[in-house]
Amino acid sequence: MNTTATLTEPRPTTASVPTFPAHDPRIEVIGEMGPRYAEILTPEALRFLAALHDRFAGIRHDRLAARLQTRVDAANGRDPKFLPETAHIRAEPGWRVAGPGPGLEDRRVEITGPTDRKMAINALNSGAKVWLADQEDATSPTWQNVIEGQLSLLDALAGTLSYTSPEGKEYTVTHDIGGPDTPTIVMRPRGWHLVEKHLRFHDRAGRSMSASGSLVDFGLYFFHNATRLIELGSGPYFYLPKLEGHLEARLWNDIFGFAQDYIHIQRGTIRATVLIETIQAAFEMEEILYELREHCAGLNAGRWDYIFSIIKTFRSRGRRFVLPDRKQITMTVPFMRAYTELLVATCHKRGAYAIGGMSAFIPNRRDPEITERALEQVAADKRREATDGFDGTWVAHPDLIPTARAEFDLAFGERNNQLHRTRSEVSVTAAQLLDIGSIGGQVTESGVYGNVAIALRYIESWLRGIGAAAIDNLMEDAATAEISRSQVWQWVHENTVTAEGRRIDRAWLGEVLAQVAGGLTRFDGDRFDDAVEIFTTVALEAEFPTFLTVGAYARFL
Template structure:
């Protein structure tokens, strides 16, 4: 049943099934208006059950991979891949996305990001946000203020005042992945999808103001694993456009290709969303995690130290080039990945950081990407300079680079094993990064500077999943040590002590490092790989 088919009585009954069970937090009345609740109720009534079926299909597909199958291009969608079609089109303010900055929906972060030397700010309800109820609600309030241009922030300790400049970056909201729930809102007695919560509230409160100023309701969609999941989103978008009497294609989205199964369905994802989609993005860190997770039972596909898995490795290079070729063939932009570095305080250290960023961004620009991501405003100028050079005067993007002369990229290239060492130093670093990130996340902070990198959930996922895989497949470190559960537990105790020394006794005592260590041990030594650390983490966060 669609919204158009519903009687007033049925609409009232549907809204009656929606129940906010979270404690009252500041901004709640502003966010959960009658209109917003009506939209959220209808979306839940129409699409929650189908989403559960899609998530079950993920599990069924993974079981086949666990039994020895490998991902591949789908034979029954060959006509889509070989067909002559393009996406509907790209709005004027999304034509030029040469540098984007990402970060959580924190008030100060939003202002600094929109003011940075970038074209787009991706306001993140997903991997860089620890989704406490207060932050989810306040994040919506902050974005409402940002869209209306009256957002400001004053640091109470320093007195420093932050406000928007005249011409801020374009705003895109990233909603949560389909697997994540929002337990503070229930529909028919069940927690609702976080994705529907984030999408419905941001759309409802901001679409009119965004369209009035020549922009629109723009979204990033994370962690898709199939074109059927893209089809689900297309249904959601279509229903909302019809409900609010908007032209088809008014809602625009960019999908992250950050799971291994999805890289084999990029054409199909673009096709399913062709009215609404404008770009695909190389979500490289989650993609590496997904490579481990998808191929976790394949002993010939074990990754080395995380630091050695760089974009010039064959399986990642193939992924980047195929994304560019696929997008440009269909008239969509091809966005590059994240530079997670943060500027160093000393001049020599900062020069090293910028050298690494330049190399990474030059590779993306040469491959034909239309833009890239940075995690810190201090890297924006460097990234912007590189993409200005490659895109050139008079162009907004690199859609003219078709890569038609490239040889076809085969499944074997996308699945190619990655060479490199597994070192004790790398394993210990993984443990410390995962410890520090998990502690921050369960304390309510999802975007954390650690050892010169701005870490989010994806990098912590790689860190713990790599060790899990090394244990399961009885890998040896370069110094001859066999990776076992006991070796990991011994290192965890030692690295927990090292983290205490790094952060200081007071911060350690008042933090949640012991709880983080318990969670890290549980998910790393489990016989089955936990899908996402944020699932058990969310239970701890909201207890």
């Protein structure tokens, strides 16, 4: 059965969008109202958020509870597996996903970045095919960032986005929104695990709870912009982060159906690309595509969070699961190679685009030699992806786009994708996805110091509201800090010995932490003391918090 959605039916214009009832008091605004916030937090938009929470908040909690059970199972020695109960889905040859959607036919280079005004303008002027407008890991979820990011997107789609820097430099979008020279916008909401504490939902039973960050980010963007996006020739498109299985994909699909019905647009108009960035999702790629098939455009290889997921899942399972220094975990090690090969083959089997991973390098214009060496590495990475059959890739800086595009242009020829390459020869086993021990490598003292330093510097930046932080010529986001702190936790837990013969224990890590913190350049308003406290909690305590951002958000933002 071919389930590809058609977009040929008439679509509503702005004038035909129905009117909505007044504000539903079950969504309460706790955060301070800043300039223009009322344009986003309208009574009608808040009623939509209330409807989303009324319908889906309970299911979200069920899915998060299922994650907890999965973690317990993994800790007790039960490995992820290809599900026998969904084997019929994997075996059925006929079904396909909806496909790219208008404006997503060519995704060979996508630029990622937060939604503040300056970064949004830079992304829209970058020449990339797609802009991943990131309300997730590249955005520190301060109340200001959450709502002003929505305002940036609203203004971008209205053609009025501009920014003047403190130094007086003016930034504007140089091409028409919706035109061939401006990227198609794909927005990434926060993951299911995060809440929005500045909005409270009061359910029908009288219980009060923080709103879901996922539903808030999705709901506000969709409600305000879906019709405008359709008018511009694209649509409401989303990247879905950190899914851990097909039932979470089913939840998103149900949300999409409800949302489209709510504003009276055709079902199938939404397009979603799912980040495969957990080991659990890697075993359910085909089922995730199936659940979202009416709305699905593709999958993405979320490489950094995938490594974090591997460490988190197997952190207490013995030394064969201990990974070496972060820089030694390349995309060509066996378990990462199996993951990307399976992703491309799965996508192309079902008509979905396979989007490659991030190149986080930031060119250093003061040091051309560093830039030249890094561009060579970027070209090699993108050449590997293009050769493997990926249909596009990510970069974090506009200067990387020509290098990345050249590799995909060469692979694509006259095409816009590589869906014709079915990769039917690929056969990836569970053992290959879980082949952590064969990576080899070493844990070094410099690797320990590097992890501590990167984590502290990123967390400090995040606490100041900067979620995409330039550190050592790389654009880092929350995934980098998560890998760094989780490796430290695992090394301590497993009594790992460095290549130099140093046993990694809490006492020595305390010394390392003090040394690194003492060597950081302090400045007025820095948050390094808080960063040290957070790092100590998430890396050196006996308990392992599943995400460092959950507790840090609750306490510090």
